[in-house]
Amino acid sequence: MAGLTLASAFEYIINAFNLEISRVDALQEFIVNARPLASLEYLAGGAILLVALFFAVRGAGRTERFGPVWNWMLGFVAVLGLAQADSLATAATSNTYRGLPAAGTPFHSAVNANGIATPGKRKRNLVVILVEALGRPVFPEGRKLFEADWHRTEWNGRYTVSSGEIPYFGSTTNGELRELCGVYSNYDAFDFEHRPCMPGRYAKAGYDTLAIHAFDGKFFDRAAWWPRAGFAHTMFRRQLEEGGARKCGGMWPGACDVDIAGQIGHRLKTAGKPQFIYWVTLNTHLPVLAGATPGMGGCEDGTAPLAGMGLMRCRLFVAYHDVAQAISVLAMDPDLPPTDFLIVGDHMPPFMNRNERLAFDGYTVPWIFLQSKDHAPESGTPAS
Template structure:
């Protein structure tokens, strides 16, 4: 393997105007960045450090062996994609890397967008390699000044367009203190721990809604909560709503709401039982169950859900405990699983079990996961033209969120339901393609709504002290 040291001649001014120099500068920088440039028109996380790393690899490509350059280029582009995805989907880079072995659970090639991105990655890798090798062969005609001019200009433009906000910088570093207590969560606002350990012991239903942030405009948030604000429901429940801070992705939201901890699924691996709300409920005499329409192996929920106190685990693998499973339709595109409407029936069945024990049910919704399938829920918001949101992708997600509100209303008004505390809360902002869509949400906030029963007959069951639970 050979390495040829650069000579000062490659920086001489007389080569500055050579077509070979500018061809190399423009195509080698822009080609592997084209998808990100296109994304920046709508929305893209900043990638200045990735751009500079790419420039360094291209510079080395003029001097090192072609196979070494190809390896460096492929590695740099993969790391670039990982970091971009981590910021885009609000996950830490290490979590993205850790999640790679779950890719077999996803149907990535069902999404035209993901297929196009994968195809372009391969094409741009090959094209950039060939452009650089051609420049290497014509090194005597080459000046590297244009390369650095294009490199630093593009990095500056990227910084100007995509510089992260203070909240985004906070999100990127949230795992610096894993498993620290959180000060703000919807379950804290709703005082659910106090309800569980009280002598009245109402049933509890917690619903984490995939991708639901907090709209800046109250009227848009009210469209999502609409069914839960109806008069007939207010005759039975007092309704409170608001927003709470979030950091991280879905499993971080689960840790926030169920455990009131700053964590994600990886932080449960080396822990035994954890004193989260389901564990406290279990120690207080509750029956506990978790429901999700996707695989329980994804993000290790089969492993850590029992640690936090869930007795019954209902996932795609057991069709959420529903009968006639072979007749159930599937919903979703990349995250294909059970339809939320069917999982809602399973949740309802659990809450109506005829034994005397109070029930603690947790439901993580699925079908509003990006990319959202069309025609899965009733069209209520006029999404062909973007609806009130003026954004078709956001509108399709909003129809899924609205459908969850209808499903929860059906559960809450079922005459068989005993006194039940119902809490809905978003996990994180939706990872929308457009700035216009993303800018409709408050930074770092997710919405919640609490239905508290009014004057219902509640059990008088002595609560078991949860003090013996370990962290």
């Protein structure tokens, strides 16, 4: 009984974050790196689990064994009925729990959609930003905020702006391989040595390649597999904080994304060769708690957008705005050399609440491509 209870809880958490059921190591990484006790949602879930586990184990020894055959039949029908009721109740969100697709599924990525999988002849700087949990909102208030953050009119003077959406599968690292290596796969099953990825191609073309994440490099083994994907340099929490980034808290403590954008800008302005910079954001990782980003506030007192639509949803959009604003300041820096920016989501926000999941497209994630107008267009043609 205890094993079944814990196993079902583990499977739910794995599915909620779109991880493969074989990723038992993810639980260990979660316990070591995250701060689940900082989240009231996780505390409440843990308390409910422990109470349920206590009564299940306590009552299991007192339950009489089934006698007549009709007792077994009734129990069997009851289990099937409950399973069917659960399937009907969760049908609307069943697609949002998405692992890797079946073999032969047509492949799509924002990198391919914009023709930047290989470097162009003019060797402009390229910054690819994978925004943690950037989903496509489908409710009117969310769409309005999304448009304000990711379709800014001021960008049009300096960039050719295009946007779209692509299917997503799996968790953040699956989204990384989708964009970097053009494949739906897990990083621990991918043959980096024999299948060249995007950073390796850019490095071969003379680019300096850098990958950035505000968390610890051991999390999902990025410090090991990012160099195998072709990155010459990596920067994680410690290096970013030593470079001046503030510390952001919450459940996923690390360097503040809003300060990382400034460090990227400094590198682009002082580099002696073309740059390919890849940045995986952190502060929009669910659950978004107080302290997760410097601009967090207003969701508790009702002054922030979406304050009346739930604390978690409100905080997520505040964190979205902070990241979008930092990227915009970077992109519009008058001293910035010609640089293209690709902004793309890894997966939809993995809310535990069903209504909050339904507030986002459960099939696709958005991308926005800013192509610098300082030079003629590259050979690849941006999608629209």
